[in-house]
Amino acid sequence: MLKQPLVIIAGPNASGKSELAVKLAKKFNGEIVSADSRQVYKGMDIGTGKVSGKWLRVQHSVSNIFVRHRVLNKRVFVYKNVAHYCIDFVSPKRRFTVTEYQKCAAGAIADIHARGKVPFLVGGTGFYIKAVVDATTFPTVPPQIKLRKKLEKKTTAQLATLLKQKDPRRWRGIDRKNRRRLIRALEIIYVTRKPVPKHDSATPYHLLYLGVRPEDDAVLKMRIAKRLRQRLQSGMVAEVRQLHKKGLSWRRLDELGLEYRYVAQYIRGKCTRKALGVTLEKEIWQYARRQITWFRKEKRIRLVHSEKEAEKQVAVFLSKINTGILQNGGLAAVKYNRVV
């Protein structure tokens, strides 16, 4: 079977991924699959920089002979007339996980392919992107709350020793000071009664992996600062208040990180408005650094510095792909109808 194309657009916070993606998707008959661990949540809009799309009913009228489509009358998140998937669909009260994301994204991609369109995987969550792009297999052990509580009582050193006994191979590779990882590894071992399986992964797609990142750190910093100011001015605090009112505990908000963590602290009177701005700007920058570290490691990435360059890359990539779909112009016509 032929591999289907997948265009990835990755980059740190505030690098302009979303807008670029929409432009490219429009131009190349694409649809967007978001790869953002926070934009999946409903009600988290301003703080995540979610595009201001709407949930619309969509009729996919596919006129493509290769496709036996199945999606009819589905609701789709649409922004600037481009469909977005894996976004704005889960309750923030719940803890969403990579595997769930993986299923959602893989499904969306298959669906987009089935309709003869090009999927654009766009986001800043490296781990999520990797899970999809390499179809990583995760051990099928869902989080065991009770077990975790028990393990949580042990010291980090104890956990490490335990893991060393049960699974030396995993122990060798793991970050031995990271309790969260140790606990998960042990959890897998206890449930499956076997060592943690080796990771296997293989790309099921033809990839074009694009990276966006401002040439200069100073530019990125400025963009972060500017964006933050806008968020704070346009209801960021109210959004967090609203989430809390709807039942998100402070603890949960803290876990959600960045804006959600620090605005919640501000609301609880733990810092002044001014201090909030300062810390957040710093924290977001640090986060961007972590993202960059992740993507730096990804050797398949091609850095693009402008919209033009990105367009060119996509054009060349798609023209090389020999699926027939793109050449014969059998592109699906899609209509989005407003849902009340």
Next chain:
RNA sequence: GCGCAGGUGGCAGAGCGGUCAAUUGCACGAGACUGUAAAUCUCGCGCCUUCGGGCUACGGGGGUUCGAAUCCCUCCCUGCGCA
């Protein structure tokens, strides 16, 4: 001008005769990442190094001592109180 309290690495802030290139936190830098990933975690952080060590350092200068960031004198600066 007098009295008191201080001046330590980018900042905050320990140390108060040797084991101090100097606890710690923050900032900064690098990195990890097998169902929380905006999370979680690690390492580095005066200068040089053949990684043994070497050099310059705790406001400036001078002293005491085998030895000072730590004690004394003096100068400069800062904060508080009195003028």
